[in-house]
Amino acid sequence: MSRSLKAALGFVFAALSVTPLMAQDAPFRLIVTHLEVPLVPNSVLDLAHVLGYYEREGVNVELVRVQQTPMAIAALQAGEGEMANIGVDALLQLTARGTDDLRAVASPNKSLPFLIAAKDSIATAADLGGHSFGVGRVGSLDHTLSVKVLESQGVDTDQIELVSLGQPNVRAQALAAGQIDATTVSIGVWTTLPDKEGLHVLVSADDYYAAAPVVNKVNAVTTTVLEERRDEVMGVLRALVNISRDFAADPELWVDAMATELPHMDREELATLAESFTQSWSVNGGMSADELDYTVTSLYEGEEFADLPPVALESWVDFGPIDAVLAELGVDDAMDQPAR
Structure with missing residues (x-):
């Protein structure tokens, strides 16, 4: 058997060994607005990738890093990503100005601590x-x-x-x-x-x-992605709920992961942060209608919303995917109550 034929057969066998979903599906691009793993519960977006949580849900997630929410929204709307972690204020402003195809589906880090x-x-x-x-x-x-x-x-x-x-x-x-x-x-x-x-x-x-229970950031998708790639959206949400629950149950897991990703950080400082996040993990997806309503009311009191019309919750939020995930995994009653 020639070397070229052996090489070709090796490539075929390697391809066949790949999980079917990973082999066939295009990457599910998750846009984030930080350039390294952040020292907040939002770190689950990166750590779920590093620790294999997305992969275990059968979703081939690719992280796309940009600077700040406006760039993340532009990338999402241009089809350069399937999901983006963005500021609620920017999403609300877009919705109030007539954008009707963006929906918040989760909040892995409800607020800046x-x-x-x-x-x-x-x-x-x-x-x-x-x-x-x-x-x-x-x-x-x-x-x-x-x-x-x-x-x-x-x-x-x-x-x-x-x-x-x-x-x-x-x-x-x-x-x-x-x-x-x-x-x-x-x-x-x-x-x-x-x-x-x-x-x-x-x-x-x-x-x-x-x-001031104001939700600062959410994971948003377009209605097209929600329709065409809903299983992957739910896979990402399952991964984020699972890793949040694991970190809530054992903060040392977060410390270990962050120490690996940010070796310049002092481990005692990481442990202090982990302790302060005890009640901050989005173990149920971070989507409370009560908190989101409070967020809208609070933001509309600011000058940036002074001339904008009010928006209904259903015009920028879709509880369907996270509710389906919680129906599978059950609700964690310890924190992060998913009020509807």
């Missing part, structure tokens, strides 16, 4: 009056949410001096440098802040979300 950090001299939220507070910009999501959180604790937010500083890491650095008295940052930014001397957590992430 925000907390409010402050100087030690500010012992309680009530002490913020007359002090400076760093925000991304006036009217930004972190600003509007923080106002709700502080007002829920009886703070007169008119007595706080707002300072527009941009991204959370910049705000955290300004706080550490004594340029502002308090600010809102994510748990990841707070945990990795090199010098926290003289600073403390004023409002924890759990208390922050309890006061």
